[in-house]
Amino acid sequence: MPIDEADHGPLPAQRELRSGSSPWSVGPPVRSVSLKKSTRCEVAVVGSGITGSLCAEALTGAGKSVIVVDRLPPGTLSTAASTSMLLWELDTSLAELSASHGFDKAARLYKRSFAAVEELGKFIAANGIECGFAARPSLYLADEGGTADLAAEETARRRAGLPGELLSAAALERRFRMRRPGAILSSGAAEADPLCLARSVLAAAAERGALVVRDEVISYAWDAHAAHLELAEGREIEAGHVILATGYDMPDFLDPPIHRVQSTWCFATAPERTERLWPEHALVWEAADPYLYARTTPAGRIIAGGEDEPIADAGQRREMSPEKIERLLAKMRKLWPEADYAVEHAWSAAFGTTEDGLPLIGRVPGAPRLLAAYGYGGNGITFSFLASRILAAMIDGEGRAWFDDFAIDRDPPPSAG
Ligand SMILES: Cc1cc2nc3c(=O)[nH]c(=O)nc-3n(C[C@H](O)[C@H](O)[C@H](O)COP(=O)(O)OP(=O)(O)OC[C@H]3O[C@@H](n4cnc5c(N)ncnc54)[C@H](O)[C@@H]3O)c2cc1C
Known part of the structure; x- marks a missing residue:
């Protein structure tokens, strides 16, 4: 069943993070309630998209008492707009990330992303x-001018x-x-609804x-013992x-300098023969900025997206949609x-990115x-899964040095100035 505005009613203008309808099925029913009185729990999760849902699952799995709060039905905001190409390849190529972070760290980050898709x-x-969910190859196409250095990227990956x-x-x-002019074909990616x-x-x-x-x-308040x-x-x-x-609707007190919101557009065809x-139902994207991304679905649809613009205004986004x-x-x-x-479906949505292509996961400075799980970029869902595992470990008092790679207050990459 497609999901559209009728599922959640009109959103306030600044919260209208997506418009139009996408082709996804609504999945099993999830009962939500109104609180009759104030209450307490070990962990409260704000947001019931893919990120909040994975966090709630990980935390209940670890025996925690969990309350998930959302002003909308679960999953009906950005998650319902996603094209859900579960890529481990980041928006920032390994060669680029190596230039800003050094090869060892860049390779470690890429491997973390690869493992996250596998674990998911x-x-x-x-x-x-x-x-x-199905494993799919990913096809990273050279842009039509053939300017991107795919050979350097392939060498970095091999290394x-x-x-x-x-x-x-x-x-x-x-x-x-x-x-x-060419492409890099990779295994290890997947797709899902x-x-x-x-x-x-x-x-x-x-x-x-x-x-x-x-x-x-x-509103949010906190002290040393509780939030x-x-x-x-x-x-x-x-x-x-x-x-x-x-x-992509961050509370005002969180304003990471490396994060920005832009807009993207998508369509889904009626099932094709x-x-x-x-061939091979490959997940297709390209070495261009902005890039085109496309996949097929088990029902035989083609879903494509892209044409990103650095605008956040929902009215502007809607106006630009036909073109x-x-x-x-x-x-x-x-x-x-x-x-x-x-x-059969066309939609547009806000889309958050970071300057280094990495998510924002960890303690709120x-x-x-307070902990945050913002799995931004074209790997949003891969990162949501990673965030759920990292945050569950942090709440259990486990720390790992590599968690800092995703710290919310990390510095912008050197090359970004
Ligand atoms: C068009 C598009 C294409 C994409 N394609 C891909 C892709 O191919 N592959 C991929 O991995 N990722 C993709 N992404 C990214 C990925 O879909 C997102 O990162 C992911 O869906 C975000 O999920 P989320 O749960 O963090 O946010 P959301 O699904 O937006 O959920 C956040 C929830 O928080 C709730 N909320 C916010 N503020 C409050 C509040 N104050 N009180 C109560 N509730 C609140 C909202 O109502 C919402 O339900 C795409 C995103 C878009 C928009």
Whole structure:
């Protein structure tokens, strides 16, 4: 069942982080309640998208009492807008990340991302979650001008022990029937239905006792021992820890300098005949800025997105939609002329990124009881999974030096000035 505005009613202008409808199924029902009186728990999670749901699952799995608060039905904001290409390749190439962070650290970060996709797949299989999860190759195309140095990227990956086979233009055309100056073909990626995944994970957490509350957090307070959430309907939650998983709607007191919000546009076709889809159901993206991204679905749809703009205003985003969708269609018809492209869903959304392409995960500076999980960028869902594991460990008092790689107050990468 597609999800659209009717599922949550109109959003306040500054909160309208997506418009239009996407093709995802809603997954299992998750019961949410209103709090009748103020209460306390070990961990309160603000946000029930994929990030909050994975955090709630990890924490209930560790035996914690958990309350998840969201002013919307679970998963219906950015998670419902996601194209859900579960890539381990970051928005910042390994070669670029090596230039700013040094090769060893860049390789370590890439391997962390690779392992997160692998672990997410194992987690979904172990819990029998039916969300269209499937392993897929990823195809990173050279842009049409062929300017990106894919050979240097492939060399860096080989040195790091990561997958990546350089395809010449001829090899790309033979195997995928796509015309570009070249590509890197990699294993280890996957796809899923993001809304169904998020709701299935939240349902599992609820079954283990997580309470899902439909309300809005209107203020946060904290001391050395606890954090306090004030809810719009008048109740309060006191929690040992609070996880902020509010997606691209960050509370005002969190304003990391390396983060920015932009806009992106997507469409999904009606199911195409199988022979009209490209080989191997590869996840396709390109070495261009902004880049085009595209995948297929088990139902035979083509989903494509991109045309990103550095704007955050929802009105502007909506106004630009017809033109942006036309441009995406023109790009896709050129890349893959074999499909029909009967557009059944079109949507636009806010999209958060960081200057180094890494997520923001960890303690909120100056607020010892608040932790944040902002899995930004094209690897948002991969990072949500990583965040859920890191934060559950932090709450249990476990620290690892590498957690600092994602610290919210880390410095911008040197090359970004
Ligand atoms: C168009 C698009 C395409 C994408 N494609 C990919 C992709 O291919 N692969 C990938 O890995 N990632 C992708 N991403 C990124 C990924 O989808 C996101 O990182 C991820 O969905 C974010 O999930 P979240 O749970 O953090 O946020 P959301 O799903 O936005 O959830 C946050 C929740 O917090 C709630 N909330 C916020 N403030 C409050 C408050 N004060 N009180 C109560 N509730 C509150 C909101 O109502 C919302 O439900 C894409 C994103 C977009 C928009």
